[in-house]
Amino acid sequence: MGDNRLSKKILVVAGDGIGPEIVAEAIKVLNALQADGAIDVTLEDALVGGAAYDAVGNPLPEETLVKARASDAVLLGAVGGPQWESLHISKRPERGLLGLRAELGLFANLRPAVLYPQLAAASTLKPEIVAGLDIMIVRELTGDIYFGQPRGVETLPSGERRGINTMVYTESEVERICRVAFDIAMKRGKKVCSVDKANVLECTEMWREVATKTAAEYPEISLSHMYVDNAAMQLVRAPKQFDVMVTGNIFGDILSDCAAMLTGSIGMLPSASLNEKGQGMYEPIHGSAPDIAGRGVANPLATILSVGMMLRYSLDAPEAADRIDAAVFKVLDQGLRTADIMSEGMRQVGTAEMGDAVVAALAGE
Numbered sequence: 001m002g003d004n005r006l007s008k009k010i011l012v013v014a015g016d017g018i019g020p021e022i023v024a025e026a027i028k029v030l031n032a033l034q035a036d037g038a039i040d041v042t043l044e045d046a047l048v049g050g051a052a053y054d055a056v057g058n059p060l061p062e063e064t065l066v067k068a069r070a071s072d073a074v075l076l077g078a079v080g081g082p083q084w085e086s087l088h089i090s091k092r093p094e095r096g097l098l099g100l101r102a103e104l105g106l107f108a109n110l111r112p113a114v115l116y117p118q119l120a121a122a123s124t125l126k127p128e129i130v131a132g133l134d135i136m137i138v139r140e141l142t143g144d145i146y147f148g149q150p151r152g153v154e155t156l157p158s159g160e161r162r163g164i165n166t167m168v169y170t171e172s173e174v175e176r177i178c179r180v181a182f183d184i185a186m187k188r189g190k191k192v193c194s195v196d197k198a199n200v201l202e203c204t205e206m207w208r209e210v211a212t213k214t215a216a217e218y219p220e221i222s223l224s225h226m227y228v229d230n231a232a233m234q235l236v237r238a239p240k241q242f243d244v245m246v247t248g249n250i251f252g253d254i255l256s257d258c259a260a261m262l263t264g265s266i267g268m269l270p271s272a273s274l275n276e277k278g279q280g281m282y283e284p285i286h287g288s289a290p291d292i293a294g295r296g297v298a299n300p301l302a303t304i305l306s307v308g309m310m311l312r313y314s315l316d317a318p319e320a321a322d323r324i325d326a327a328v329f330k331v332l333d334q335g336l337r338t339a340d341i342m343s344e345g346m347r348q349v350g351t352a353e354m355g356d357a358v359v360a361a362l363a364g365e
């Protein structure tokens with residue numbers, strides 16, 4: 001990298017559960033790329049989620065927000081865990097993550113579901129159904145029922161409680177995320193499937209209208225529409241019919257976990273969450289996996305691949321990103337597998353051993 005380029009600032013927020021374990025492996029990869037001159041980055045830490053609540057009583061401390069705003073990119077592990085479930089919702093770890101997304105304006109969440117050929121046998125689906133799978137899920141991330149008002153739980157005059165969350169989208173929010181999906185599709189197969197529930201929900205009926213209207217500006221794009229229940233079924237029945245899927249916050253959350261299993265494990269899916277300034281937050285799509293936390297068995301590849309997305313989308317280092325993708329391909333070729341993607345004849349490794357193997361592959365070993 002030339003001397004005229006400034007060091008890029010990465011804020012690392014490891015979070016809870018397996019978060020610190022998988023982020024440690026991603027940092028090894030960043031350090032290795034830094035050591036051989038492929039990137040020039042400065043890492044800083046901050047607290048988020050349950051770890052932040054325990055330390056300062058707030059899942060998203062102001063200091064974390066200030067540091068995040070001043071960074072070129074944020075690397076996040078995961079948040080949440082059973083020990084924080086009884087807290088008021090405003091103090092829960094997940095609020096920290098949602099707050100970061102909202103405060104940074106990270107409206108575009110890209111979740112690529114790609115099957116590495118070596119993992120065809122790790123998928124719960126038949127190899128011929130998933131072979132060659134390459135889907136990009138574009139999920140709107142700062143609107144919908146996760147943020148809509150009114151929300152809360154009220155007590156009715158009868159004494160019964162009523163819980164309320166509200167699905168809300170403005171036309172401009174729909175148009176903005178559709179443009180992201182169409183632009184991405186122009187560099188891929190030019191096919192976009194917009195997923196909604198327009199047969200029942202007015203909000204998504206409008207979504208469908210706006211998607212159709214916006215697509216008129218992209219004559220090369222073939223736009224289809226699908227109800228979310230059918231989309232979930234089609235993802236399992238014939239996933240290769242999809243190129244780019246665009247959808248709202250909650251549908252995208254659910255469909256991307258579903259798509260993850262097509263690739264063998266939720267431990268394989270990275271993500272990028274981008275704002276209009278090109279700033280991004282990068283995280284695996286999975287959660288804090290409390291059931292395996294602290295055992296050194298979590299799959300770090302989704303987090304390592306998220307670093308690849310960071311290098312590509314926020315740090316202008318596409319060659320280094322390609323090297324990460326190639327290194328992950330190589331360790332899978334070598335037969336190394338964490339427990340979640342283990343299959344017969346392969347060698348089972350833990351979180352740290354997998355991270356070390358990726359670093360060795362980067363070095364050409």
Ligand SMILES: NC(=O)C1=CN([C@@H]2O[C@H](COP(=O)(O)OP(=O)(O)OC[C@H]3O[C@@H](n4cnc5c(N)ncnc54)[C@H](O)[C@@H]3O)[C@@H](O)[C@H]2O)C=CC1
Nearest residue numbers: 078079080081266267286287288289290291292298299340
């Ligand atoms: N982005 C985030 O920080 C997210 C946080 N969460 C939070 O995480 C906690 C647990 O949520 P769950 O619904 O159990 O979802 P989860 O994604 O944490 O775990 C679901 C299943 O996948 C497995 N798994 C997840 N990541 C893995 C990895 N890297 N390697 C191997 N196996 C892996 C887990 O062991 C578990 O069996 C909750 O507190 C939830 O709110 C959930 C989803 C996203």
Ligand SMILES: CC(C)CC(=O)C(=O)O
Nearest residue numbers: 094097098253285286287
């Ligand atoms: C934990 C939530 C805030 C979100 C979630 O499940 C996700 O973004 O995948």
Ligand SMILES: [Mg+2]
Nearest residue numbers: 253254257285
């Ligand atoms: Mg999720």
